[in-house]
Amino acid sequence: MPQTQPESTDRARLPADLRPIRDDEFGYNEARHLLWRAGFGGTPEQIQTLAAWGPKKSVDHLLGFREVSYEDAAASAFDADIMRPPTAAERQAYRQAASRGDEDAVARFRERRQEAQRTDRRQLREMQRWWLTRMIETPRPLEEKMTLFWHGHFAASYRGVEDSYHMLLQNQMFRTHATGSFADLLHGIIRDPAMLRYLNNNQSTKAQPNENLARELMELFSLGEGQYTENDIKQGARALTGYTFEDNEFVFRQRQHDNGNKRILGVNGGLDGDGFVNAILSQPSCPRFIASKLYRFFCREIPLPSDQQDATTRTVVRDMASTLKQSGYTIEPVLRRLFLSRHFYHGDVVLEQIKSPAVLVVGLIRSLYTPHRSLDTLIEAMALMGQTPLLPPSVKGWEGGTSWINTSTLYARQNIAAYLLTGRQPRRGTPEGSRFDPERLLEPMRETGVVDNPADAADYLLRFAMGKTSPSARATLTEFIENNGGRVTGPVVTGMLLLITAMPEYQLC
Numbered sequence: 001m002p003q004t005q006p007e008s009t010d011r012a013r014l015p016a017d018l019r020p021i022r023d024d025e026f027g028y029n030e031a032r033h034l035l036w037r038a039g040f041g042g043t044p045e046q047i048q049t050l051a052a053w054g055p056k057k058s059v060d061h062l063l064g065f066r067e068v069s070y071e072d073a074a075a076s077a078f079d080a081d082i083m084r085p086p087t088a089a090e091r092q093a094y095r096q097a098a099s100r101g102d103e104d105a106v107a108r109f110r111e112r113r114q115e116a117q118r119t120d121r122r123q124l125r126e127m128q129r130w131w132l133t134r135m136i137e138t139p140r141p142l143e144e145k146m147t148l149f150w151h152g153h154f155a156a157s158y159r160g161v162e163d164s165y166h167m168l169l170q171n172q173m174f175r176t177h178a179t180g181s182f183a184d185l186l187h188g189i190i191r192d193p194a195m196l197r198y199l200n201n202n203q204s205t206k207a208q209p210n211e212n213l214a215r216e217l218m219e220l221f222s223l224g225e226g227q228y229t230e231n232d233i234k235q236g237a238r239a240l241t242g243y244t245f246e247d248n249e250f251v252f253r254q255r256q257h258d259n260g261n262k263r264i265l266g267v268n269g270g271l272d273g274d275g276f277v278n279a280i281l282s283q284p285s286c287p288r289f290i291a292s293k294l295y296r297f298f299c300r301e302i303p304l305p306s307d308q309q310d311a312t313t314r315t316v317v318r319d320m321a322s323t324l325k326q327s328g329y330t331i332e333p334v335l336r337r338l339f340l341s342r343h344f345y346h347g348d349v350v351l352e353q354i355k356s357p358a359v360l361v362v363g364l365i366r367s368l369y370t371p372h373r374s375l376d377t378l379i380e381a382m383a384l385m386g387q388t389p390l391l392p393p394s395v396k397g398w399e400g401g402t403s404w405i406n407t408s409t410l411y412a413r414q415n416i417a418a419y420l421l422t423g424r425q426p427r428r429g430t431p432e433g434s435r436f437d438p439e440r441l442l443e444p445m446r447e448t449g450v451v452d453n454p455a456d457a458a459d460y461l462l463r464f465a466m467g468k469t470s471p472s473a474r475a476t477l478t479e480f481i482e483n484n485g486g487r488v489t490g491p492v493v494t495g496m497l498l499l500i501t502a503m504p505e506y507q508l509c
Contacts, residue, residue, distance in 0.1 A: 012346075013312075014312050014343065014346050014348045014349070015312075015341070015342050015343045015346060016311065016312040016315040016316065016343075017315060017316065017319060017341075017343065018316060018319045018320070018337050018338065018340075018341040018343055019341060019342055019343075020055070020340045020341060020342070021055050021340060021341060021342045021344075021345055023054045023055065025342070025345070026051070026054055026055040026058075026345070027051050028047060028048070028051045028463075029345075029350070029463075029467070030051070030055070030345045031047045031048075031049075031050035031051040031058065032047045032464075032467060033344075033345060033349075033350045033351075033467070033509075034050060034058060034059070034062070034339060035047060035050065035141075036359075036363065036509040037298050037299075037339075037344075037353070037509065038059075038062045038141070038142050038145060038298070038335075038339060039062065039141025039142055039144075039145055039366075040135065040141055040144075040145065040358075040359055040362040040363045040366050040367075041359075041362075041363035041366050041367035041509070042366070042367060043366070043367055043369065043440070044441065044444045044464055045444070047464070048444075055339075055340055056340065059336060059339045059340055062141070062142045062339070063142065063179065063332055063335060063336055063339075065139075065140035065141075065142055065143045066140075066143075068139050068140050069139075070138055070139055070140055072134060074130050074133075075130065075168070075172070078123060078126070078127065078130075078164070078165060078168055079123060079165070080165045080248055081165075082116055082119050082120045082123060082163075082164065082165065083116060083117075083120050083162070083163040083164075083165065083166075084247055085246070085247055090109075093105075093109075094106070094109050097109070117162070120162070120163065120164050121164075123164040123165075124158050124164040124167065124390060125376075125379075127164055127167065127168055127171075127390060128375075128379050128388075128389045128390055129375040129376070129379070131171065131389050131390070132361075132362070132375055132378060132379060132389065133372070133375065135148075135358065135362045136362055136365050136366060136372060141366075142178070142179070142335075143175060143178050143179075144175075146174070146175075146178035146179055146331070147171065147174045147175045147178055148356075148358055149293075149294075149297050150174035150177075150178070150185065151171065151174055151389075151390075151392070151397075152297075152392060152397035152398050152400075153220075153221065153293060153397060154170075154174070154185070154189050154192075154195065154221060155220075155392040155394065155395050155396065155397035155398075156170060156192075156194045156195050156198040156199075156392070156395070157198065157390070157391050157392050157393070157394075158390050158391055159391060160197070160198040161194045161197050161198050162197075163193070163194070163197070165248060166192075166193045166194040166197065166248065167194055167390050169192070169193065169194065169248065170192050170193075170194040170195065171390070173185070173188055173192060178331075179330075179331045179332040179335060180330060180331060180332070181328070181329055181330055181331075182290055182324070182329040182330075182331060183277075183281055183328070183329040186217075186221065186222060186277050186280065186281065187273075187274060187277050189217075189221065190213065190217070190240060190243055190273045190274075190276075190277065191243070191250040191273075192250070193245035193248060193249075193250065195213070196213070196243060196244060196245055196250075197245070198395070199212040199213040199216060199395065200212050200213075201213040201240055201243055201244065202244040202245060203244075204237065204240060204241050204242075204243070204244075204256075205241055205242070205256040206238070206241045206242070206256055206257060206258035209234070209237035209238050209240075209241050209258065210237060211233050211234065211236075211237040213237075213240055213243075214232075214233050214234075214236030214237040214239070214240055214276070215233050215236075216395050217236065217276070217277075217280065218232065218233070218236065218280060220395060220396060220397075222280045222281075222283075222286050222289060222290070223280060223283060223285045223286055223289055224285060224289040224292075224304055224305060225304075225305065226305070227283065227285040227289075228265060231263075232264050232265055235262040235263055235264045235271075236264050236276050238258040238260070238262055239258070239262055239264065239271045239272055239273055239275060239276040240273050240276065241256055241257050241258045242254060242255070242256040242257030242258075243257075243273050244256075257272065264276055264279045265279040265280065265282070265283055266279075267279040267282070281329065287321035287322075287324040287325045287329070288306055288317060288318070288321045289304065290321075290324060290329075291317045291318075291320035291321040291324055291334065292304050292306065292309075292317050294320065294331070294334060294335070294338070295313070295316065295317055295320060295338070296400075297400075298335070298338060298339075298344075299338070299343075299344065299349050299353075300348070300349050300352050300353060301353075301400075301401045301402075302317075316343055319337070320334050320337065320338060323337050350467070351467045351468060351505075351508045351509065352508065353508060353509055354400075354401060354402065354404050354405055354507055354508060355404075355507055355508065355509050356387055356398070356400060356404060357381075357382040357385035357386060357387035357404065357413075358382065358387055358389070359509065360385070360413060360416070360417075360507070361378050361381065361382060361416060361420075363509070364416070364417055364420050364501070365420060367465070368420070368421070368436075368441065368465070368497065369436075369437070369440045369441065370420040370421055370436050371420070371423070371433050371434040371435075371436060372433070373419065373420060373423060373432055373433040373434075374432060374433065377419065377425070377432070378416070381412055381415070381416040381419075384408070384409065384412040385404065385409045385412050385413060385416075386398070386403070386404060386409055387404075404507075405507065410504075410507070413507060414501065414502050417498075417501035417502070417506070418498060418501070418502075419432075420436070421436050421494060421497055421498055421501070422436065422494075422498070423435070423436070436494060437490070438490045438491075438493040438494050438497070439490060441461075441464075441493060441497075442488070442489075442490055442493050445457060445460055445461075445488065445493075448460070450488075451487075451488040454477075454478040454481040454482060454486070454488070455474060455478050457477075457481065457488045457496075458473070458474045458477035458478050458481070458496070459474060461477070461493070461496050461497070461500060462474065462477070462500065465497060465500045465501070465506065466500055466503065466505050466506050467505075467508070467509070468505070470505075473500075473503060473505070476499060477496050477499060477500070480492070480495055480496060480499060481496070
């Protein structure tokens with residue numbers, strides 16, 4: 001039976017540093033926590049494996065995902081040319097048709113464009129299915145967790161991009177640099193067709209600089225509010241003039257670029273986009289801001305402005321920022337230090353994060369071995385819960401935290417868990433897809449002997465699925481067992497999981 005540390009009303013204070021956890025402090029609870037935060041949860045076998053490995057080997061394994069083979073041929077099957085720009089001949093034919101008043105010919109051109117847009121929207125849906133499948137099936141969970149992080153950090157939505165292949169290129173860029181260089185990502189985002197279109201920088205010229213990308217590059221992507229001036233925005237916009245794209249490739253239009261002298265964040269010169277990014281990376285607020293975003297994603301909710309953080313948080317974020325700066329903005333050493341720290345496994349961090357819709361849905365399947373069922377149904381449920389892949393609500397991304405939970409989203413969360421376990425949707429009587437087989441969860445319970453005692457069986461499933469037990473939750477499950485023959489069988493385990501996933505505490509990880 002999983003061993004848990006006894007709960008204490010006199011819990012030690014949250015450590016204000018990143019001192020490493022000792023091997024003897026790392027057990028079942030810590031392994032479970034690591035798998036949920038650095039991925040999308042774990043099976044009983046995976047939790048026990050990490051618990052036996054200890055902290056260093058476990059963290060090395062999760063961070064060393066590039067050593068784990070994973071073939072994904074589906075990504076190469078997407079069509080790069082659905083939204084291709086018209087050729088010179090097509091543009092000339094359209095102009096000639098318009099000039100001679102040939103309305104039928106003009107209408108055919110428009111219909112072809114509209115059909116391309118419809119086809120592209122269908123391809124976006126296929127990409128959403130592809131990414132959700134990848135999150136579910138990948139043996140490299142931290143890679144997809146970081147891709148999700150960067151998608152929320154450098155948030156661009158298909159609604160503003162209107163080119164599914166550009167969204168794929170951006171998604172692949174996030175995956176390529178998942179735990180790599182933030183500096184490379186920042187240099188890459190000013191060349192990313194999806195972001196250039198989303199923030200209108202493809203229309204930015206030296207005669208009319210567009211300030212959108214310059215503003216968000218500093219405020220949302222690197223420095224945070226209050227760390228730049230309006231003049232920095234104006235000068236940064238000048239530095240980014242001429243940064244655009246043609247079809248699926250970045251293009252620098254030298255004739256549209258402002259070559260004049262600029263002063264950005266205290267740096268003078270004829271700065272271009274890379275000079276602008278380098279000026280950003282030299283600011284002390286940059287590593288602090290990225291460290292705060294990483295801490296918020298992997299640990300707990302905190303204010304992003306450092307002056308609003310409590311002393312403990314400021315110290316930990318400062319340590320993370322120092323590691324980030326010393327590593328040349330490489331993310332992996334920061335995560336390694338965080339995941340190996342006593343701070344990360346403290347009671348004020350564990351089971352204090354509300355699962356995002358992606359973590360909830362993917363985690364249900366990965367940890368409980370449920371069938372995938374209909375990917376479209378899962379994506380629709382994620383939309384109801386407030387998180388649609390490739391469609392963030394704004395350039396600010398998803399707010400996260402308590403914003404994930406309200407009366408309607410909680411209802412959707414409970415329904416999607418029931419759907420994955422039973423195949424049934426609300427108001428639909430016929431189950432969909434394969435039948436859930438609880439045998440892979442039941443077998444470890446037989447091996448530990450907990451099936452022979454309802455209270456022990458209840459504690460086992462609660463600690464595995466929810467991370468903790470309580471007298472009221474235990475009583476609910478033991479009563480259910482007793483009312484269903486008094487024995488822990490497959491159908492009884494399914495029923496227990498339906499009860500657990502409907503508990504408010506299941507929404508936490």
